[in-house]
Amino acid sequence: MLEGVNSTQSQRPTLAVVGPTGLVGQAVLEILSTRVDAWEDVRLLGSDKDAGRRLLVGAEEVEVEALDSESFYGVDVVIFATPPEVSAKWVPFATAAGSLVVDTSEAFRDDPEVPLVVPEVNARAIDNRPRGIVAMPCGPAIIMLPVLATLHEHWNLTHVTATSLQAVTGAGRVGAERLFAEVGALTGNPRVGQMPGDVRRYVADLPDDSPFPAPIVSNVVPWIGRHSGRGWASEETDIKHELRHVLQLPNLKVAVTCVQIPIVTTHMSTLHVSFDKKVTPSDARRAITEGANGAIVMPDEEGVDWPTPVDAIGTDPVWVGRVRQVENNPHTLDFIVCGDNIRKGAALNALQLAEMLIGVGPYAVREDDGAPTAH
Structure with missing residues (x-):
């Protein structure tokens, strides 16, 4: 486990997906079932109108929780599959709770303290993330x-x-x-x-x-x-x-x-x-x-x-x-x-970044090879 995440050494980390009912959020959940089993728990966080819905995560149904300021405690990595105004409002709550953030929107793309990462191209850029946020380019x-x-x-x-x-x-x-x-x-x-x-x-x-x-x-x-x-x-x-x-x-x-x-x-x-x-x-x-x-x-x-x-x-x-x-x-x-x-241009890239943040997946930079450390 990378230094700074919320899970203890004996546990696999917890992932949260914000916006799981949107197009990108749904694709994240679909792709999760095809990825390495890296997560102890996957939590789904959405708007009040989506709270209570049950969505498939792999073979398990998970209930969507209403997003609030306390939602991120105990979460290691959060994927925001949300519009930029939603990300701008809620990402600070996630980082304040000690979570690492992968944001799929444009909200932080121009922030010099937020790396812009495509795993196949510049995986090592994930090392420098003083705000605890990793951003992605647009789909094209x-x-x-x-x-x-x-x-x-x-x-x-x-x-x-x-x-x-x-x-x-x-x-x-x-x-x-x-x-x-x-x-x-x-x-x-x-x-x-x-x-x-x-x-x-x-x-x-x-x-x-x-x-x-x-x-x-x-x-x-x-x-x-x-x-x-x-x-x-x-x-x-x-x-x-x-x-x-x-x-x-x-x-x-x-x-x-x-x-x-x-x-x-x-x-x-x-x-x-x-x-x-x-x-x-x-x-x-x-x-x-x-x-x-x-x-x-x-x-x-x-x-x-x-x-x-x-x-x-x-x-x-x-x-x-x-x-x-x-x-x-x-x-x-x-x-x-x-x-x-939706997949390659957003959801897959986000999941690859989330895996990199916990040191797994084909693009992760290992600690003995100059791996990134959590904030």
């Missing part, structure tokens, strides 16, 4: 980073241009519900989308509380997030910052365009990447395949076998395909990455 960045890190290790990245095609669940359950509602509004009208304004007319009677700035059904929306200045959306500037931060490449040239697409789950990104060394597609495929990055490369040399969201959904790897040499440029490759944004 988590899906890109393991592959980019492997390629950088071999050929030294100089430039990344990405188009991030994002599923509606990037906005949470409300994003999925909005897509379902708009699909319902078009039901029985399969030819909608051929005349100016017809899609907007069909969805006009829906509530005006959509998380998207335009209709999402039969459409793509080239904007995700808030305005962050000079024509950039916040999701684009966040991904740029997170790629540089996790790769420890502050001067990396990055340009990102984020596009909302009408699928429920799984993000796909097209990547145009340059290096300061010559690289071939076959060497890149081999490096990604052999790297400890959780990625699977589709054998797409003939351009006929590549990943799509409907194939990647519900799986844990990052899927890579369409690896191509840019014409007349031996330093540059184009390829795609695809991954389940």
